Amino acid sequence: MYASRVLEFGPPSALRWSAAPDPVAGPGAVVVEVVAAGVNRADALFRAGRYHRGPQLPATPGLEAAGRIVAVGAGVTDLQVGRRVVAWGAIGDPGFYAERAEVPAERVLPVPDEVELIGAAAVPVAWLTAWYSLHRLGGVRPGDVVLVHAGASGVGSAAVQIAKDAGARVIATAGGEEKVKWVHDLGADVVLDHTAADVPAEVLAHSDGRGANVVLDLVGGETFAGSLRAAARAANVVALANVALAPSVIDTRDFYPKNVHIHGFQFTDLMEHGYDPRPDLAEVLAGLAQRRFAVPVDSTFPLADAASAHARLESRAVLGKVLLTGPTG
CATH class of the missing domain: 3.90.180.10 (Medium-chain alcohol dehydrogenases, catalytic domain)
Structure with missing residues (x-):
């Protein structure tokens, strides 16, 4: 072959x-x-x-x-x-x-x-990543505000749909007018152009000053510091990647006074330590079969x-x- x-x-x-x-x-x-x-x-x-x-x-x-x-x-x-x-x-x-x-x-x-x-x-990478991060790590609930960075990416576009399906209000980021419109059409309630917006300030403005209950950071680097500033009290912030290939300089005062929880997600490591993704994958496939997701x-x-x-x-x-x-x- x-x-x-x-x-x-x-x-x-x-x-x-x-x-x-x-x-x-x-x-x-x-x-x-x-x-x-x-x-x-x-x-x-x-x-x-x-x-x-x-x-x-x-x-x-x-x-x-x-x-x-x-x-x-x-x-x-x-x-x-x-x-x-x-x-x-x-x-x-x-x-x-x-x-x-x-x-x-x-x-x-x-x-x-x-x-x-x-x-x-x-499904096994992008959609499972989004599902696990939102449901198992983020604990997303109806009425939550969810911030999804890189909403036009494979994981981001899955996360927007999964969060909406869970009853959350979704704030997503994307780069440029075309991507912003595309992510909005996907179902996000608010889409911020990260090339022009102060994302943490805008998230606070769109959540009555509370911040996001769940943050999915698919970017890393400087973006992660902003994710912590955008997080609400007792929020779950999930770090999924570092496509920026850069270190993150953070101020601990941006998260510990709010009792923010920071999680990491890496698919292969989870499987190597006993995680069986089949039940979660079956949930996602059922959502696709029922046309709740695309x-x-x-x-x-x-x-x-x-x-x-x-x-x-x-x-x-x-x-x-x-x-x-x-x-x-």
């Missing part, structure tokens, strides 16, 4: 469509034919040699995919050949920028018939052209999710 692999760290062109070993379904595992694979910031950071973890090279990126089971290993009784599924893992384990992948059965979940595989491929797809590229997908992701023009599609996608 073939896969888009990182042979050496570098720009998007470092991804090469090259031959890779054919996967075999070992005991307790299945082989999934990839219909679509998600493209995530972690993949791009790994390819550039700037990610905080990852396998030795050569390696195949790709944390998530959706497709059909083409082989079942010994001991797997609840999954069958031909089943439509979503699958997840780590970079290089197995890596879903490939035509097929061997996946442990516990990292596979059937996809409802009402959900397209293209959209399902975006995955906004920015663009799709063939698996063989992962380099262009990475270039698109890094262009900062993305609205929603970037995906790779296989021959049957």
Whole structure:
């Protein structure tokens, strides 16, 4: 088979469509034919040699995919050949920028018939991240004010919908007029252009001076300091990433007098320490099947052209999710 692999760290062109070993379904595992694979910031950071973890090279990126089971290993009784599924893992384990992948059965979940595989491929990273951060860490409740940074991103666009579904008032940030309008059309109550607005001051102004009960910080760097200033008393602030690739200088007086709770979220670390995402993923898939949620797809590229997908992701023009599609996608 073939896969888009990182042979050496570098720009998007470092991804090469090259031959890779054919996967075999070992005991307790299945082989999934990839219909679509998600493209995530972690993949791009790994390819550039700037990610905080990852396998030795050569390696195949790709944390998530959706497709059909083409082989079942010994001991797997609840999954069958031909089943439509979503699958997840780590970079290089197995890596879903490939035509097929061997996946442990516990990292596979059937996809409802009402959900397209293209959209399902975006669920294990962006949508699970948003769901877990809002419900399990943020404790979002009806009537809460939720601040979502980077509302036009894959995680941000999911978080806007999930927070609205939970009955929250959503304040989101985006960069530029086009993104601001797009996020507003997605359902956010207020969208702030972070290139022009004083975000913490605007959040206070739009919450009667109280601040946000839940803050999802997908940016890091200087933005995180603002997230703490925008937080309400006893708020939950969730740090999900540092795409700014910069340190955060904070003033402890911005959070400890308000009894603010600061949480970190990292998907792979959670799984390595026993988290089973299947119940949460099933909730998200049910929301998609019931049309409460919709995955906004920015663009799709063939698996063989992962380099262009990475270039698109890094262009900062993305609205929603970037995906790779296989021959049957």
